[in-house]
Each structure stands twice: as structure tokens, then as C-alpha cells.
Amino acid sequence: MSDQHSFETLAIHAGNTADPLTGAVVPPIYQVSTYKQDGVGGLRGGYEYSRSANPTRTALEENLAALEGGRRGLAFASGLAAEDCLLRTLLTPGDHVVIPNDAYGGTFRLFAKVASRWGVEFSVADTSDVSAVRAALTPRTKAIWVETPSNPLLGITDIAAVAGVARQAGARLVVDNTFASPYLQQPLSLGADVVVHSTTKYMGGHSDVVGGALVVSDPELAEELAYHQNAMGAVAGPFDAWLVLRGIKTLAVRMDPHDENATKVADLLTRHPKVTQVLYPGLPEHPGHEIAAKQMKAFGGMVSFRVSGGEEAAVEVCNRAKLFTLGESLGGVESLLEHPGRMTHASAAGSPLEVPADLVRLSVGIENADDLLADLTQALG
Numbered sequence: 001m002s003d004q005h006s007f008e009t010l011a012i013h014a015g016n017t018a019d020p021l022t023g024a025v026v027p028p029i030y031q032v033s034t035y036k037q038d039g040v041g042g043l044r045g046g047y048e049y050s051r052s053a054n055p056t057r058t059a060l061e062e063n064l065a066a067l068e069g070g071r072r073g074l075a076f077a078s079g080l081a082a083e084d085c086l087l088r089t090l091l092t093p094g095d096h097v098v099i100p101n102d103a104y105g106g107t108f109r110l111f112a113k114v115a116s117r118w119g120v121e122f123s124v125a126d127t128s129d130v131s132a133v134r135a136a137l138t139p140r141t142k143a144i145w146v147e148t149p150s151n152p153l154l155g156i157t158d159i160a161a162v163a164g165v166a167r168q169a170g171a172r173l174v175v176d177n178t179f180a181s182p183y184l185q186q187p188l189s190l191g192a193d194v195v196v197h198s199t200t201k202y203m204g205g206h207s208d209v210v211g212g213a214l215v216v217s218d219p220e221l222a223e224e225l226a227y228h229q230n231a232m233g234a235v236a237g238p239f240d241a242w243l244v245l246r247g248i249k250t251l252a253v254r255m256d257p258h259d260e261n262a263t264k265v266a267d268l269l270t271r272h273p274k275v276t277q278v279l280y281p282g283l284p285e286h287p288g289h290e291i292a293a294k295q296m297k298a299f300g301g302m303v304s305f306r307v308s309g310g311e312e313a314a315v316e317v318c319n320r321a322k323l324f325t326l327g328e329s330l331g332g333v334e335s336l337l338e339h340p341g342r343m344t345h346a347s348a349a350g351s352p353l354e355v356p357a358d359l360v361r362l363s364v365g366i367e368n369a370d371d372l373l374a375d376l377t378q379a380l381g
Contacts, residue, residue, distance in 0.1 A: 004105065008182060015245070016064030018121040027059040029242045052230050056238040058212060060245045061213075067248070068195050069183040070215040070221035074229050075241055079178065079198030080106050081234035083210030084114075086194060089221075089228045089272025090172055090215045095118025100127045101143070101352055102153040104176070105345035108353050115381060127157040128288055137169050143160040144169075147176040148185075148190075149292070152278040152304050152340040152361040156288025159295055172221075178202070178331075183255045188217050199244045201234075201331030202301075205254055209243040211236050219346045253335065254366060256300030262364040262370060268306045268373050274313075274380050276358070302360045304340075307380070311357035315339055316381075318360060323367065323375035330363035335372055337362050349367045 005013070008179060018025055035047045047053055054173070057075050064073030064304050074080040087110070091097070101112055101124045111122045125136035133141050144166045150158040159175060166173040174194045175187035181202040187195050199211035216222050229235060233337075236244070266280040280291035282299030292299060307313045317337075318326050324337040338344060340355045348354050364372065 010066045010308065011063070012249050012250050012266040013058040013182075014066035016249075017059075024187075027056055027242070027245065028301065029238050030055045031238050033081050034361045044126050044217060050268065051233050051235055052237070054235075054238050054241070056245075058234050058240040060241040060248075063245060063248060064197075064199075064213050064215055067116075067251075069182075069186050069188050069217075070220055071217045072215070072226070073304075074222075074225055075199070075236035075244070076212040076213045076214070076229070077234045077236055078210050079200060079212035080110060081103060081195055082198075082214050083107060084112055084232065085225065085228050085232055086196065086214055087115055087120065087234070090143050091115070091120050092141060095120055095142040096138045096377040097122045097143045097145055098125050098127075098133060098136045099123070099124060099145045099314065100147055100150055100155070100157070102150045102155050102355075103147055103346045103353060104151040105340075105353070107145070107147075107176070108351065112351065113347075118205040120130075126164060132160065133162055134165050135361060137171070141169055141170045141171050141273050143174055144150070145174045145176070147179070148288075148295075149179040149215050149300060149302060150211070151179060151283055151302075152345065154281055154286070154302060154304055156281050156286070156292045158291045159187050159190040159192055167191075179302050180296060180300055181255060181331075183252050184244045184259075185295060186302055188215065190295060193218065193221070196348065199247075200329060202255065202258075203248055203251065203331075204244045205251065205331065206243075207332035207333060207334065209240050209247070211240050211244050216292040250373070255298070255301070257366040258364060259298040261366065261369045262299070262301045262362075264369045265362065265364050265372060266303050268376060269303070272377075273381055274308050276308050281304075301364045303364055305360055305362075306356055307360065309358070311341065314358045314360050315342070317379050321346065321372055321375055321379040322381070324362065324379070332362075333366050335363060335365035336342060 059074040123136040172193040175192040176196045195215040199215040
């Protein structure tokens, strides 16, 4: 499908060709492990074994590439599986990576507890400060890792500016685009080399699937990643690929109400006497507001805030919420909240990435905004 079509059209049609056998307008779930060959090496459509390729996964991967404006998409069993494949493709023992000072706890754990044992070194930098990124570089730096907006502090990094730093250093720029989704932000067009997604989140959109993705433009890097994807094997299963593909069809129509509701939630929180700080790039006072407005279509559905009374007060807010479901993950149609310090970012405790103990993170869903505001008001007391 032509990349000249609108995002909404690509989301529905890219990779979603009608089934040639029946004309089914939705790609079938090819729940199959192996494929009949027409003689030794006579593959039909290039399919021989579903770790290497599966038609349902192919449909998703084509869709992902189209939405991010990349040459190739690769679908994995989880976001961390995608990250692991990327690290082992880009890096060898002795290499160095710059990572954000507010990265997702699972990403930090992957670097600190897994990749470090393999001999990969990393430095932590405030990626919203281009000079700090440049200062963290070493002669062995092979990648700069960015989340924007970041998890859970909603930091904003100037993708184009950091891409320039990466090019000068001969390093790859990796952008985790999970919080924004390709509907709101397309990092490859801003100079990134690799886009990472947890497709569990906004791409799937319904809290019913776990998955991950990589999208790249460089054909040589695409081939290297595909080789490692097959060699390592943490691929998306056909049913999971089908669920993500289904979710993506409504991504555009979901992201607008996510953003609208989050804006209303952030406005309420800024006026609440028990809230000491609101972290949302849509607020004019957010330090990354202008950059976010430049590189994002809108500001997304994630809001974090800090409360007076410290950690126990933050935990109580989480416990008192009723419509906001207490749970990890994000990006589903239903609203979620969590205490990052004790939940998603517990692995970062005691590190430079430790999050404030009084922080609450919201994934604002697409319910009626008034109902969400009323729930937060009663939860805050």
C-alpha cells in the first residue's frame, strides 16, 4: 500500500490484504507451526516454519512499518523481547550505550542486570538536555536510547537534536515510541535509526495482548535484526499478532479521546490542593512543552503527579480509586493508575533512575471524562 495514504487509512489497510483463498477481509490467524513444501526447498510464499515467518505476523509487520514510515517492521513476543533482540544485534561486549535517567524500569533492568553481564556498559543521562547526552558519550558508544515521552516522568527529548549528536558520534539513535504511538509521533522521520514499541500498550489498546516491535529504515540493519529475530526466536505468536493488528485499526480514533481526557485530568490535578506537581507535556509550564508541540501531533494519554504527604499518601490515592483500576501496564481503553516506586519501577530503586516515592502514574482511558474527574477527586480526598 502506498505510504501516501493518510495514517487512518494505513492503520486499517496496510498489511491487511484480503485472503486470496476465501476473500476474507481480515487476515486469518495462521495458527500453524510448519508448512508443506512443494519439493525440497519449494516454499509457498517463503513460509517454512512459523518462528522464521508466519502470514499473520507478516501482516502486522507490514502494518507497523507503514505506520512508522519505516522500511521494515518486526514483531516480538513482548516489548522487552524486542529490546533484547535489538541490543544483541547492535552491540558486542565492551560497547557502551547512553540511556535516559527516567527510563522504564524493565529497560533499566535489561541493561543493569542482563546486558551488563554480557559486557555491555551504559551511562545514565538526562536526554532532555542535549549537552548532557553529548557529555555521556564515550569512544565506545554505539547507541543512544531515548524514551519520549518517558516512563513515568513524562520527560521530553528533542529527537532531531539527539539524532544529530548520534550521527556525529557514529552511534544509532533508538527511540521508544510506546507512550506516543505512531499516531502522535514518528521518530524515524526526525532522524531516529530504530523505533521500539511495547505493542501491549496503545497499539493493542485493549489490555488483552502482550507484544513488542522494532521498526527501521536502514535495509542492512533490517536484515541483521531479522536474522537475530529468527535466531533468538522471541517472535509474536499468530493470535497475538492478530490481536495487535486488530487494535491498530482503531488507534487513531482511540488516541484523540485519550489525549482529550488526559488534558482535562491534568487541568484538574493542577488545581487540586493535595497535588504538588503535575507531569504532562501538554501543560505550558512543562519544560518540554514546546519541543513536544513541535514533534508530536498531540500530547497523549499519560499523566503523572506527585501528592503532598509522601509515599503513603500516594499509595492511598491508588487504593481509593474505583474507576481508575489499580494495575500495571497502560494504553488500554480503560483507565489505570499505579504507584511506580512500588510497581513498574521497583527494579530502579537505589539507582539513578529511582522515581519519587510520592509519584502516581495515570493511563487515562477513553471513558466519560466527568466520571474520571469525579473518581480522581474522591481518591485524592
